[in-house]
Amino acid sequence: MRDPHNVLIRPVVSEKSYALMDDNVYVFVVDPSATKVDVRRAVEQAFSVRVASVNTLNRKGKTKRNRKTNSLGHRPDTKRAIVTLHPGDSIDLFEN
Numbered sequence: 001m002r003d004p005h006n007v008l009i010r011p012v013v014s015e016k017s018y019a020l021m022d023d024n025v026y027v028f029v030v031d032p033s034a035t036k037v038d039v040r041r042a043v044e045q046a047f048s049v050r051v052a053s054v055n056t057l058n059r060k061g062k063t064k065r066n067r068k069t070n071s072l073g074h075r076p077d078t079k080r081a082i083v084t085l086h087p088g089d090s091i092d093l094f095e096n
Helices: 015-021 036-047
Strands: 008-011 025-030 051-059 063-065 072-074 078-085
Touching (some): 015 025, 025 036
Antiparallel strands (some): 025 078, 063 072
16 A cells, blocks of 8 residues: 555645536546556545545646757656545645
8 A cells, every 4th residue: 555645645726626626526646557546545544534435647848948058958747636525524625
């Protein structure tokens, strides 16, 4: 079994992910080799909640152009997991 801190890299901080938090849906950047089962176990262990479903998506990194040298660079590819929790459970990620 994988360590939850190696599977979950960081939460996604965006306007859309904050809107999803009202519906018990949280978005994380995860390890590219992690499966849905790994993500489910990592969230359940790290935050002591029950996970209803996990959806994953692979995002290809953008190609960026350097204006001075006119060379192309590349942002890294990332994998995201959209985690839906059971009603009544919540993760206090950004609560004060």
